[in-house]
Amino acid sequence: MRVLSSNMDKTAPDPTVAAITGQMELSVRDAAASVLVALLFGFLVRRWVKRTPRVMARDTRRGHRWSHTGMFSQPSYCNICESLLMTSRGAFCDACGVCACPTCVRPANKQLTCKAVTSREASHKHHWVQGNLPFDSTCEVCDSSVGDSPELTGQRCCWCHRTIHDQCRKNISEVCDLGEFSQYIVPPTCVKVRATTTVPRRLTVAQVSRPATSTGAGADKPWTPLIVLGNRKSGSTDAEQVLSAFRRYLNPAQVVDLGDQRPEDGLEWCHLVGPERCRVLVAGGDGTVDWVLNAIENLKLQPPPAVGILPLGTGNDLSRVLGSGEAYVEVDPEQVLRRLQRAEVINVDRWLVRGWSLNRP
Ligand SMILES: [Zn+2]
Ligand SMILES: [Zn+2]
Ligand SMILES: [Zn+2]
Ligand SMILES: [Zn+2]
Structure with a gap:
Protein backbone atom coordinates (compact mmCIF):
# COMPACT_ATOMS: atom_id res chain seq x y z
CA MET A 1 0.00 0.00 0.00
CA ARG A 2 1.34 3.42 -0.92
CA VAL A 3 1.62 6.22 1.76
CA LEU A 4 1.12 9.87 0.67
CA SER A 5 3.98 12.24 1.52
CA SER A 6 3.26 15.13 4.01
CA ASN A 7 5.96 17.35 2.43
CA MET A 8 4.05 20.33 0.98
CA ASP A 9 6.94 22.28 -0.62
CA LYS A 10 6.62 23.56 -4.21
CA THR A 11 8.58 20.72 -5.75
CA ALA A 12 6.44 18.13 -4.07
CA PRO A 13 3.55 16.73 -6.10
CA ASP A 14 0.02 17.85 -5.32
CA PRO A 15 -1.30 15.30 -2.76
CA THR A 16 -4.66 15.15 -4.55
CA VAL A 17 -2.95 14.32 -7.86
CA ALA A 18 -0.69 11.83 -6.10
CA ALA A 19 -3.71 10.16 -4.50
CA ILE A 20 -5.47 9.86 -7.86
CA THR A 21 -2.30 8.52 -9.49
CA GLY A 22 -1.93 6.04 -6.65
CA GLN A 23 -5.51 4.86 -7.05
CA MET A 24 -5.00 4.51 -10.80
CA GLU A 25 -1.87 2.43 -10.31
CA LEU A 26 -3.73 0.29 -7.80
CA SER A 27 -6.65 -0.24 -10.16
CA VAL A 28 -4.30 -1.09 -13.09
CA ARG A 29 -2.56 -3.63 -10.88
CA ASP A 30 -5.89 -5.07 -9.75
CA ALA A 31 -7.09 -5.32 -13.35
CA ALA A 32 -3.88 -7.07 -14.43
CA ALA A 33 -4.22 -9.51 -11.53
CA SER A 34 -7.87 -10.19 -12.46
CA VAL A 35 -6.92 -10.87 -16.08
CA LEU A 36 -4.18 -13.25 -14.95
CA VAL A 37 -6.57 -15.11 -12.63
CA ALA A 38 -9.17 -15.32 -15.42
CA LEU A 39 -6.57 -16.66 -17.89
CA LEU A 40 -5.35 -19.22 -15.37
CA PHE A 41 -8.93 -20.28 -14.61
CA GLY A 42 -9.70 -20.60 -18.34
CA PHE A 43 -6.53 -22.64 -18.87
CA LEU A 44 -7.40 -25.02 -16.01
CA VAL A 45 -11.01 -25.42 -17.20
CA ARG A 46 -9.83 -26.17 -20.76
CA ARG A 47 -7.35 -28.72 -19.46
CA TRP A 48 -10.02 -30.37 -17.36
CA VAL A 49 -12.47 -30.42 -20.29
CA LYS A 50 -9.76 -31.89 -22.55
CA ARG A 51 -8.91 -34.62 -20.07
CA THR A 52 -12.50 -35.63 -19.35
CA PRO A 53 -13.34 -38.41 -21.84
CA ARG A 54 -16.29 -37.52 -24.04
CA VAL A 55 -17.69 -38.68 -27.34
CA MET A 56 -17.52 -35.84 -29.82
CA ALA A 57 -19.65 -35.79 -32.93
CA ARG A 58 -19.81 -33.54 -35.93
CA ASP A 59 -22.96 -31.44 -36.01
CA THR A 60 -24.52 -32.87 -39.18
CA ARG A 61 -27.15 -30.10 -39.19
CA ARG A 62 -24.38 -27.77 -40.37
CA GLY A 63 -23.84 -29.70 -43.62
CA HIS A 64 -22.53 -32.94 -45.04
CA ARG A 65 -19.27 -34.70 -44.38
CA TRP A 66 -17.75 -34.37 -47.84
CA SER A 67 -15.12 -36.60 -49.36
CA HIS A 68 -13.76 -35.09 -52.55
CA THR A 69 -12.83 -37.37 -55.41
CA GLY A 70 -11.75 -37.17 -59.04
CA MET A 71 -13.23 -40.55 -59.92
CA PHE A 72 -16.44 -42.16 -58.70
CA SER A 73 -16.55 -45.95 -58.53
CA GLN A 74 -19.82 -46.02 -60.48
CA PRO A 75 -21.77 -43.52 -62.60
CA SER A 76 -23.06 -40.98 -60.08
CA TYR A 77 -25.23 -37.91 -60.40
CA CYS A 78 -25.15 -34.62 -58.54
CA ASN A 79 -28.10 -34.57 -56.12
CA ILE A 80 -28.70 -30.88 -56.87
CA CYS A 81 -28.17 -30.25 -60.63
CA GLU A 82 -28.35 -33.96 -61.62
CA SER A 83 -25.21 -33.74 -63.81
CA LEU A 84 -23.19 -36.94 -64.37
CA LEU A 85 -20.10 -37.07 -62.11
CA MET A 86 -18.40 -40.18 -63.49
CA THR A 87 -15.37 -38.46 -65.04
CA SER A 88 -15.49 -35.03 -63.42
CA ARG A 89 -14.47 -33.94 -59.96
CA GLY A 90 -17.11 -34.09 -57.30
CA ALA A 91 -17.83 -34.93 -53.70
CA PHE A 92 -19.90 -37.44 -51.80
CA CYS A 93 -21.04 -37.38 -48.19
CA ASP A 94 -19.60 -40.43 -46.47
CA ALA A 95 -22.41 -40.41 -43.89
CA CYS A 96 -25.58 -40.21 -46.01
CA GLY A 97 -24.29 -40.80 -49.57
CA VAL A 98 -25.45 -37.51 -51.13
CA CYS A 99 -23.29 -36.58 -54.17
CA ALA A 100 -22.53 -33.10 -55.50
CA CYS A 101 -20.53 -31.45 -58.26
CA PRO A 102 -18.09 -28.77 -56.97
CA THR A 103 -20.52 -25.89 -57.55
CA CYS A 104 -23.40 -27.69 -55.81
CA VAL A 105 -21.60 -28.55 -52.56
CA ARG A 106 -22.87 -25.39 -50.83
CA PRO A 107 -26.47 -25.67 -52.03
CA ALA A 108 -26.45 -29.34 -51.02
CA ASN A 109 -25.44 -28.36 -47.48
CA LYS A 110 -28.44 -26.04 -47.31
CA GLN A 111 -31.07 -28.04 -49.17
CA LEU A 112 -30.40 -31.68 -48.24
CA THR A 113 -30.24 -32.88 -44.65
CA CYS A 114 -27.49 -35.26 -43.62
CA LYS A 115 -27.71 -38.42 -41.51
CA ALA A 116 -28.63 -37.21 -38.03
CA VAL A 117 -26.55 -38.01 -34.96
CA THR A 118 -29.47 -37.12 -32.73
CA SER A 119 -33.21 -36.65 -33.17
CA ARG A 120 -36.17 -35.54 -31.05
CA GLU A 121 -38.65 -37.62 -33.04
CA ALA A 122 -40.58 -40.23 -31.05
CA SER A 123 -39.74 -42.99 -33.54
CA HIS A 124 -36.92 -43.45 -36.01
CA LYS A 125 -37.94 -42.87 -39.63
CA HIS A 126 -36.34 -43.78 -42.95
CA HIS A 127 -34.01 -41.12 -44.33
CA TRP A 128 -34.34 -41.49 -48.10
CA VAL A 129 -31.51 -40.27 -50.34
CA GLN A 130 -32.32 -39.82 -54.01
CA GLY A 131 -30.51 -41.89 -56.68
CA ASN A 132 -26.98 -43.30 -57.04
CA LEU A 133 -28.11 -46.77 -55.94
CA PRO A 134 -25.90 -49.86 -56.26
CA PHE A 135 -26.31 -51.66 -59.62
CA ASP A 136 -28.04 -54.74 -58.25
CA SER A 137 -30.65 -52.92 -56.11
CA THR A 138 -34.15 -54.30 -55.71
CA CYS A 139 -37.22 -52.32 -54.66
CA GLU A 140 -38.33 -53.24 -51.15
CA VAL A 141 -41.98 -52.68 -52.13
CA CYS A 142 -42.47 -54.25 -55.59
CA ASP A 143 -39.41 -56.53 -55.61
CA SER A 144 -38.25 -55.44 -59.09
CA SER A 145 -34.89 -53.88 -59.99
CA VAL A 146 -34.39 -50.20 -59.18
CA GLY A 147 -31.75 -47.55 -59.92
CA ASP A 148 -30.51 -49.11 -63.17
CA SER A 149 -31.63 -46.26 -65.45
CA PRO A 150 -29.06 -43.56 -66.38
CA GLU A 151 -30.51 -40.78 -64.24
CA LEU A 152 -31.03 -39.79 -60.62
CA THR A 153 -33.86 -42.21 -59.84
CA GLY A 154 -34.76 -44.53 -57.00
CA GLN A 155 -34.14 -43.88 -53.31
CA ARG A 156 -32.09 -45.52 -50.59
CA CYS A 157 -32.48 -45.16 -46.82
CA CYS A 158 -29.09 -44.21 -45.39
CA TRP A 159 -29.89 -46.16 -42.17
CA CYS A 160 -31.44 -49.49 -43.18
CA HIS A 161 -30.07 -49.35 -46.79
CA ARG A 162 -33.38 -50.48 -48.26
CA THR A 163 -33.99 -49.26 -51.80
CA ILE A 164 -37.30 -48.28 -53.41
CA HIS A 165 -38.74 -46.77 -56.59
CA ASP A 166 -39.78 -43.13 -56.27
CA GLN A 167 -43.39 -44.11 -56.97
CA CYS A 168 -43.31 -46.95 -54.40
CA ARG A 169 -42.44 -44.66 -51.48
CA LYS A 170 -46.10 -44.07 -50.66
CA ASN A 171 -46.49 -47.82 -50.09
CA ILE A 172 -43.78 -48.25 -47.46
CA SER A 173 -44.06 -47.43 -43.75
CA GLU A 174 -42.29 -44.29 -42.55
CA VAL A 175 -40.78 -46.11 -39.58
CA CYS A 176 -37.26 -47.47 -40.10
CA ASP A 177 -36.16 -50.57 -38.17
CA LEU A 178 -32.48 -49.90 -39.09
CA GLY A 179 -32.28 -53.07 -41.16
CA GLU A 180 -30.02 -56.11 -40.97
CA PHE A 181 -27.43 -54.52 -38.67
ZN1 LIG B 1 -24.36 -30.06 -59.36
ZN1 LIG C 1 -24.64 -36.26 -45.62
ZN1 LIG D 1 -34.58 -47.06 -43.24
ZN1 LIG E 1 -41.00 -50.48 -56.43
Whole structure:
Protein backbone atom coordinates (compact mmCIF):
# COMPACT_ATOMS: atom_id res chain seq x y z
CA MET A 1 0.00 0.00 0.00
CA ARG A 2 1.34 3.42 -0.92
CA VAL A 3 1.62 6.22 1.76
CA LEU A 4 1.12 9.87 0.67
CA SER A 5 3.98 12.24 1.52
CA SER A 6 3.26 15.13 4.01
CA ASN A 7 5.96 17.35 2.43
CA MET A 8 4.05 20.33 0.98
CA ASP A 9 6.94 22.28 -0.62
CA LYS A 10 6.62 23.56 -4.21
CA THR A 11 8.58 20.72 -5.75
CA ALA A 12 6.44 18.13 -4.07
CA PRO A 13 3.55 16.73 -6.10
CA ASP A 14 0.02 17.85 -5.32
CA PRO A 15 -1.30 15.30 -2.76
CA THR A 16 -4.66 15.15 -4.55
CA VAL A 17 -2.95 14.32 -7.86
CA ALA A 18 -0.69 11.83 -6.10
CA ALA A 19 -3.71 10.16 -4.50
CA ILE A 20 -5.47 9.86 -7.86
CA THR A 21 -2.30 8.52 -9.49
CA GLY A 22 -1.93 6.04 -6.65
CA GLN A 23 -5.51 4.86 -7.05
CA MET A 24 -5.00 4.51 -10.80
CA GLU A 25 -1.87 2.43 -10.31
CA LEU A 26 -3.73 0.29 -7.80
CA SER A 27 -6.65 -0.24 -10.16
CA VAL A 28 -4.30 -1.09 -13.09
CA ARG A 29 -2.56 -3.63 -10.88
CA ASP A 30 -5.89 -5.07 -9.75
CA ALA A 31 -7.09 -5.32 -13.35
CA ALA A 32 -3.88 -7.07 -14.43
CA ALA A 33 -4.22 -9.51 -11.53
CA SER A 34 -7.87 -10.19 -12.46
CA VAL A 35 -6.92 -10.87 -16.08
CA LEU A 36 -4.18 -13.25 -14.95
CA VAL A 37 -6.57 -15.11 -12.63
CA ALA A 38 -9.17 -15.32 -15.42
CA LEU A 39 -6.57 -16.66 -17.89
CA LEU A 40 -5.35 -19.22 -15.37
CA PHE A 41 -8.93 -20.28 -14.61
CA GLY A 42 -9.70 -20.60 -18.34
CA PHE A 43 -6.53 -22.64 -18.87
CA LEU A 44 -7.40 -25.02 -16.01
CA VAL A 45 -11.01 -25.42 -17.20
CA ARG A 46 -9.83 -26.17 -20.76
CA ARG A 47 -7.35 -28.72 -19.46
CA TRP A 48 -10.02 -30.37 -17.36
CA VAL A 49 -12.47 -30.42 -20.29
CA LYS A 50 -9.76 -31.89 -22.55
CA ARG A 51 -8.91 -34.62 -20.07
CA THR A 52 -12.50 -35.63 -19.35
CA PRO A 53 -13.34 -38.41 -21.84
CA ARG A 54 -16.29 -37.52 -24.04
CA VAL A 55 -17.69 -38.68 -27.34
CA MET A 56 -17.52 -35.84 -29.82
CA ALA A 57 -19.65 -35.79 -32.93
CA ARG A 58 -19.81 -33.54 -35.93
CA ASP A 59 -22.96 -31.44 -36.01
CA THR A 60 -24.52 -32.87 -39.18
CA ARG A 61 -27.15 -30.10 -39.19
CA ARG A 62 -24.38 -27.77 -40.37
CA GLY A 63 -23.84 -29.70 -43.62
CA HIS A 64 -22.53 -32.94 -45.04
CA ARG A 65 -19.27 -34.70 -44.38
CA TRP A 66 -17.75 -34.37 -47.84
CA SER A 67 -15.12 -36.60 -49.36
CA HIS A 68 -13.76 -35.09 -52.55
CA THR A 69 -12.83 -37.37 -55.41
CA GLY A 70 -11.75 -37.17 -59.04
CA MET A 71 -13.23 -40.55 -59.92
CA PHE A 72 -16.44 -42.16 -58.70
CA SER A 73 -16.55 -45.95 -58.53
CA GLN A 74 -19.82 -46.02 -60.48
CA PRO A 75 -21.77 -43.52 -62.60
CA SER A 76 -23.06 -40.98 -60.08
CA TYR A 77 -25.23 -37.91 -60.40
CA CYS A 78 -25.15 -34.62 -58.54
CA ASN A 79 -28.10 -34.57 -56.12
CA ILE A 80 -28.70 -30.88 -56.87
CA CYS A 81 -28.17 -30.25 -60.63
CA GLU A 82 -28.35 -33.96 -61.62
CA SER A 83 -25.21 -33.74 -63.81
CA LEU A 84 -23.19 -36.94 -64.37
CA LEU A 85 -20.10 -37.07 -62.11
CA MET A 86 -18.40 -40.18 -63.49
CA THR A 87 -15.37 -38.46 -65.04
CA SER A 88 -15.49 -35.03 -63.42
CA ARG A 89 -14.47 -33.94 -59.96
CA GLY A 90 -17.11 -34.09 -57.30
CA ALA A 91 -17.83 -34.93 -53.70
CA PHE A 92 -19.90 -37.44 -51.80
CA CYS A 93 -21.04 -37.38 -48.19
CA ASP A 94 -19.60 -40.43 -46.47
CA ALA A 95 -22.41 -40.41 -43.89
CA CYS A 96 -25.58 -40.21 -46.01
CA GLY A 97 -24.29 -40.80 -49.57
CA VAL A 98 -25.45 -37.51 -51.13
CA CYS A 99 -23.29 -36.58 -54.17
CA ALA A 100 -22.53 -33.10 -55.50
CA CYS A 101 -20.53 -31.45 -58.26
CA PRO A 102 -18.09 -28.77 -56.97
CA THR A 103 -20.52 -25.89 -57.55
CA CYS A 104 -23.40 -27.69 -55.81
CA VAL A 105 -21.60 -28.55 -52.56
CA ARG A 106 -22.87 -25.39 -50.83
CA PRO A 107 -26.47 -25.67 -52.03
CA ALA A 108 -26.45 -29.34 -51.02
CA ASN A 109 -25.44 -28.36 -47.48
CA LYS A 110 -28.44 -26.04 -47.31
CA GLN A 111 -31.07 -28.04 -49.17
CA LEU A 112 -30.40 -31.68 -48.24
CA THR A 113 -30.24 -32.88 -44.65
CA CYS A 114 -27.49 -35.26 -43.62
CA LYS A 115 -27.71 -38.42 -41.51
CA ALA A 116 -28.63 -37.21 -38.03
CA VAL A 117 -26.55 -38.01 -34.96
CA THR A 118 -29.47 -37.12 -32.73
CA SER A 119 -33.21 -36.65 -33.17
CA ARG A 120 -36.17 -35.54 -31.05
CA GLU A 121 -38.65 -37.62 -33.04
CA ALA A 122 -40.58 -40.23 -31.05
CA SER A 123 -39.74 -42.99 -33.54
CA HIS A 124 -36.92 -43.45 -36.01
CA LYS A 125 -37.94 -42.87 -39.63
CA HIS A 126 -36.34 -43.78 -42.95
CA HIS A 127 -34.01 -41.12 -44.33
CA TRP A 128 -34.34 -41.49 -48.10
CA VAL A 129 -31.51 -40.27 -50.34
CA GLN A 130 -32.32 -39.82 -54.01
CA GLY A 131 -30.51 -41.89 -56.68
CA ASN A 132 -26.98 -43.30 -57.04
CA LEU A 133 -28.11 -46.77 -55.94
CA PRO A 134 -25.90 -49.86 -56.26
CA PHE A 135 -26.31 -51.66 -59.62
CA ASP A 136 -28.04 -54.74 -58.25
CA SER A 137 -30.65 -52.92 -56.11
CA THR A 138 -34.15 -54.30 -55.71
CA CYS A 139 -37.22 -52.32 -54.66
CA GLU A 140 -38.33 -53.24 -51.15
CA VAL A 141 -41.98 -52.68 -52.13
CA CYS A 142 -42.47 -54.25 -55.59
CA ASP A 143 -39.41 -56.53 -55.61
CA SER A 144 -38.25 -55.44 -59.09
CA SER A 145 -34.89 -53.88 -59.99
CA VAL A 146 -34.39 -50.20 -59.18
CA GLY A 147 -31.75 -47.55 -59.92
CA ASP A 148 -30.51 -49.11 -63.17
CA SER A 149 -31.63 -46.26 -65.45
CA PRO A 150 -29.06 -43.56 -66.38
CA GLU A 151 -30.51 -40.78 -64.24
CA LEU A 152 -31.03 -39.79 -60.62
CA THR A 153 -33.86 -42.21 -59.84
CA GLY A 154 -34.76 -44.53 -57.00
CA GLN A 155 -34.14 -43.88 -53.31
CA ARG A 156 -32.09 -45.52 -50.59
CA CYS A 157 -32.48 -45.16 -46.82
CA CYS A 158 -29.09 -44.21 -45.39
CA TRP A 159 -29.89 -46.16 -42.17
CA CYS A 160 -31.44 -49.49 -43.18
CA HIS A 161 -30.07 -49.35 -46.79
CA ARG A 162 -33.38 -50.48 -48.26
CA THR A 163 -33.99 -49.26 -51.80
CA ILE A 164 -37.30 -48.28 -53.41
CA HIS A 165 -38.74 -46.77 -56.59
CA ASP A 166 -39.78 -43.13 -56.27
CA GLN A 167 -43.39 -44.11 -56.97
CA CYS A 168 -43.31 -46.95 -54.40
CA ARG A 169 -42.44 -44.66 -51.48
CA LYS A 170 -46.10 -44.07 -50.66
CA ASN A 171 -46.49 -47.82 -50.09
CA ILE A 172 -43.78 -48.25 -47.46
CA SER A 173 -44.06 -47.43 -43.75
CA GLU A 174 -42.29 -44.29 -42.55
CA VAL A 175 -40.78 -46.11 -39.58
CA CYS A 176 -37.26 -47.47 -40.10
CA ASP A 177 -36.16 -50.57 -38.17
CA LEU A 178 -32.48 -49.90 -39.09
CA GLY A 179 -32.28 -53.07 -41.16
CA GLU A 180 -30.02 -56.11 -40.97
CA PHE A 181 -27.43 -54.52 -38.67
CA SER A 182 -29.80 -52.82 -36.22
CA GLN A 183 -28.12 -54.54 -33.28
CA TYR A 184 -24.96 -52.48 -33.92
CA ILE A 185 -26.61 -49.10 -34.48
CA VAL A 186 -27.41 -46.38 -31.94
CA PRO A 187 -30.59 -44.78 -33.33
CA PRO A 188 -30.52 -40.96 -33.28
CA THR A 189 -33.78 -40.98 -31.30
CA CYS A 190 -31.82 -42.54 -28.40
CA VAL A 191 -29.02 -39.95 -28.39
CA LYS A 192 -29.00 -36.72 -26.40
CA VAL A 193 -26.24 -34.23 -27.17
CA ARG A 194 -25.02 -30.91 -25.89
CA ALA A 195 -23.12 -28.22 -27.73
CA THR A 196 -19.37 -28.10 -27.29
CA THR A 197 -18.00 -24.71 -26.37
CA THR A 198 -14.34 -25.54 -27.04
CA VAL A 199 -14.62 -26.94 -30.58
CA PRO A 200 -16.94 -25.23 -33.09
CA ARG A 201 -19.47 -27.36 -35.01
CA ARG A 202 -19.00 -30.26 -32.61
CA LEU A 203 -21.47 -31.90 -30.28
CA THR A 204 -20.83 -34.01 -27.22
CA VAL A 205 -22.91 -37.15 -26.75
CA ALA A 206 -24.37 -36.62 -23.28
CA GLN A 207 -26.82 -39.50 -22.85
CA VAL A 208 -27.92 -42.66 -24.64
CA SER A 209 -31.12 -44.58 -23.94
CA ARG A 210 -31.99 -48.12 -25.03
CA PRO A 211 -33.97 -48.36 -28.27
CA ALA A 212 -37.52 -49.66 -28.20
CA THR A 213 -37.79 -53.15 -29.68
CA SER A 214 -39.82 -51.82 -32.62
CA THR A 215 -36.81 -49.74 -33.67
CA GLY A 216 -33.39 -51.28 -33.57
CA ALA A 217 -32.60 -54.71 -32.22
CA GLY A 218 -35.52 -56.90 -31.21
CA ALA A 219 -35.65 -59.53 -28.49
CA ASP A 220 -33.96 -62.11 -30.75
CA LYS A 221 -31.00 -59.80 -31.44
CA PRO A 222 -29.56 -58.22 -28.28
CA TRP A 223 -28.60 -54.59 -28.76
CA THR A 224 -24.79 -54.43 -28.85
CA PRO A 225 -23.73 -51.05 -30.30
CA LEU A 226 -20.53 -51.19 -32.33
CA ILE A 227 -17.90 -48.48 -31.92
CA VAL A 228 -15.35 -48.25 -34.72
CA LEU A 229 -11.97 -46.75 -33.85
CA GLY A 230 -9.31 -45.96 -36.46
CA ASN A 231 -6.60 -43.41 -37.04
CA ARG A 232 -6.69 -41.60 -40.38
CA LYS A 233 -3.31 -40.04 -39.53
CA SER A 234 -1.65 -43.45 -39.16
CA GLY A 235 0.22 -43.12 -42.47
CA SER A 236 -2.01 -44.93 -44.95
CA THR A 237 -5.30 -43.90 -46.54
CA ASP A 238 -6.86 -47.26 -45.64
CA ALA A 239 -8.02 -46.15 -42.19
CA GLU A 240 -9.79 -43.13 -43.64
CA GLN A 241 -11.60 -45.34 -46.18
CA VAL A 242 -12.66 -47.78 -43.48
CA LEU A 243 -13.97 -45.03 -41.18
CA SER A 244 -15.78 -43.48 -44.11
CA ALA A 245 -17.38 -46.82 -45.07
CA PHE A 246 -18.67 -47.49 -41.54
CA ARG A 247 -20.22 -44.02 -41.21
CA ARG A 248 -22.65 -45.14 -43.91
CA TYR A 249 -23.85 -48.06 -41.77
CA LEU A 250 -23.75 -46.72 -38.20
CA ASN A 251 -24.68 -43.54 -36.43
CA PRO A 252 -21.83 -41.25 -37.59
CA ALA A 253 -20.95 -40.57 -33.93
CA GLN A 254 -20.15 -44.28 -33.46
CA VAL A 255 -17.15 -43.92 -35.78
CA VAL A 256 -14.25 -42.34 -33.91
CA ASP A 257 -11.17 -41.04 -35.70
CA LEU A 258 -8.17 -41.39 -33.39
CA GLY A 259 -6.49 -38.67 -35.43
CA ASP A 260 -8.88 -36.23 -33.70
CA GLN A 261 -9.84 -37.98 -30.48
CA ARG A 262 -8.19 -40.23 -27.93
CA PRO A 263 -9.24 -43.87 -27.51
CA GLU A 264 -10.58 -42.87 -24.07
CA ASP A 265 -13.01 -40.49 -25.80
CA GLY A 266 -14.32 -43.19 -28.13
CA LEU A 267 -14.56 -45.70 -25.29
CA GLU A 268 -16.78 -43.28 -23.39
CA TRP A 269 -19.52 -44.97 -25.45
CA CYS A 270 -19.03 -47.96 -23.13
CA HIS A 271 -20.06 -45.82 -20.16
CA LEU A 272 -23.00 -44.42 -22.12
CA VAL A 273 -24.45 -47.76 -23.26
CA GLY A 274 -22.87 -50.12 -20.69
CA PRO A 275 -19.54 -51.94 -21.20
CA GLU A 276 -21.27 -55.34 -21.29
CA ARG A 277 -23.19 -54.27 -24.40
CA CYS A 278 -20.48 -52.34 -26.20
CA ARG A 279 -18.58 -53.92 -29.12
CA VAL A 280 -15.39 -52.23 -30.28
CA LEU A 281 -13.87 -52.64 -33.73
CA VAL A 282 -10.31 -51.35 -34.08
CA ALA A 283 -9.23 -50.60 -37.64
CA GLY A 284 -5.45 -50.49 -37.54
CA GLY A 285 -2.19 -52.31 -36.91
CA ASP A 286 -0.75 -53.78 -33.73
CA GLY A 287 0.19 -50.30 -32.46
CA THR A 288 -3.36 -48.96 -32.73
CA VAL A 289 -4.85 -52.12 -31.19
CA ASP A 290 -2.40 -51.89 -28.29
CA TRP A 291 -3.27 -48.20 -27.82
CA VAL A 292 -6.97 -49.05 -27.51
CA LEU A 293 -6.43 -52.08 -25.24
CA ASN A 294 -4.29 -49.96 -22.90
CA ALA A 295 -7.06 -47.35 -22.78
CA ILE A 296 -9.63 -50.05 -21.89
CA GLU A 297 -7.37 -51.17 -19.06
CA ASN A 298 -6.71 -47.62 -17.83
CA LEU A 299 -10.44 -46.87 -17.78
CA LYS A 300 -11.02 -50.09 -15.76
CA LEU A 301 -14.08 -50.96 -17.85
CA GLN A 302 -15.83 -53.93 -16.25
CA PRO A 303 -16.52 -56.19 -17.96
CA PRO A 304 -14.11 -55.09 -20.70
CA PRO A 305 -15.92 -54.66 -24.04
CA ALA A 306 -15.41 -57.29 -26.75
CA VAL A 307 -12.82 -56.01 -29.23
CA GLY A 308 -12.62 -57.00 -32.89
CA ILE A 309 -9.72 -56.16 -35.19
CA LEU A 310 -9.77 -55.00 -38.79
CA PRO A 311 -6.07 -55.34 -39.68
CA LEU A 312 -4.58 -52.32 -41.49
CA GLY A 313 -0.96 -52.25 -40.31
CA THR A 314 2.05 -54.14 -41.63
CA GLY A 315 2.63 -56.58 -38.76
CA ASN A 316 -0.87 -57.51 -37.58
CA ASP A 317 0.48 -60.24 -35.29
CA LEU A 318 -2.45 -60.11 -32.87
CA SER A 319 -5.02 -60.08 -35.65
CA ARG A 320 -3.35 -63.10 -37.31
CA VAL A 321 -3.27 -65.08 -34.06
CA LEU A 322 -6.94 -64.33 -33.36
CA GLY A 323 -8.01 -65.28 -36.90
CA SER A 324 -9.12 -61.75 -37.86
CA GLY A 325 -6.94 -61.68 -40.98
CA GLU A 326 -3.40 -60.66 -41.88
CA ALA A 327 -3.72 -57.63 -44.09
CA TYR A 328 -6.11 -55.05 -45.40
CA VAL A 329 -8.19 -56.04 -48.37
CA GLU A 330 -10.81 -53.62 -49.60
CA VAL A 331 -13.41 -53.52 -46.88
CA ASP A 332 -17.05 -54.28 -47.45
CA PRO A 333 -18.70 -53.13 -44.19
CA GLU A 334 -21.60 -55.53 -44.72
CA GLN A 335 -19.23 -58.51 -44.82
CA VAL A 336 -17.38 -57.29 -41.74
CA LEU A 337 -20.63 -56.78 -39.82
CA ARG A 338 -21.87 -60.26 -40.79
CA ARG A 339 -18.58 -61.77 -39.63
CA LEU A 340 -18.96 -59.94 -36.33
CA GLN A 341 -22.47 -61.35 -35.94
CA ARG A 342 -21.02 -64.87 -36.24
CA ALA A 343 -17.90 -64.19 -34.17
CA GLU A 344 -17.38 -65.86 -30.83
CA VAL A 345 -16.21 -63.77 -27.86
CA ILE A 346 -13.11 -65.27 -26.21
CA ASN A 347 -10.98 -64.09 -23.31
CA VAL A 348 -7.35 -63.22 -23.98
CA ASP A 349 -4.66 -62.62 -21.35
CA ARG A 350 -2.48 -59.53 -21.62
CA TRP A 351 1.05 -59.45 -20.26
CA LEU A 352 3.37 -56.60 -19.53
CA VAL A 353 6.97 -57.66 -20.20
CA ARG A 354 9.80 -55.46 -18.93
CA GLY A 355 13.27 -56.05 -20.39
CA TRP A 356 16.76 -54.76 -19.74
CA SER A 357 20.18 -55.19 -21.27
CA LEU A 358 22.36 -57.98 -19.82
CA ASN A 359 25.40 -55.77 -20.50
CA ARG A 360 24.16 -53.11 -18.11
CA PRO A 361 26.98 -52.08 -15.72
ZN1 LIG B 1 -24.36 -30.06 -59.36
ZN1 LIG C 1 -24.64 -36.26 -45.62
ZN1 LIG D 1 -34.58 -47.06 -43.24
ZN1 LIG E 1 -41.00 -50.48 -56.43
